[in-house]
Amino acid sequence: MTISRDHAETIGLQAIAWLAADEELLPVFMGSTGADEATMREGIGDPAFQAAVLDFLLMDDAWLTRFCDETGIDYAAPMQARAILPGGDLPEWT
Structure with missing residues (x-):
């Protein structure tokens, strides 16, 4: 099943909200990415930031x-x- 771009962004938003509420995992994300609270707030609507959270x-x-x-x-x-x-597209190796 293929999902739409809007649905993908919704999942990205859910991932950000879930991560922000996780007191143990959020510091791991921030420490490994260099993100801070302002970056999290600014990144909410940015599909590239949503992708980074999903990558994590x-x-x-x-x-x-x-x-x-x-x-x-x-x-x-x-x-x-x-x-x-x-950034989520798979490379074409042929």
Whole structure:
């Protein structure tokens, strides 16, 4: 199933909100990316920032599973959203 760009951005927004509410994981994200509170606020509507948050969550199956379980999102949806958001297209090797 292919999702729309709007749906991908909605998942990106959900990922940002979920991450911002996670007191243990948020500092890990901020420390690894250099993002601060202002960057988080400014990035909410930016599909590229949404993609960066999804990239971060996709690095660890436990994070991704928690995100999906707690938000009711299908496990495949974050990867599908990431593929649609900026920088998510797969390279053409042929």
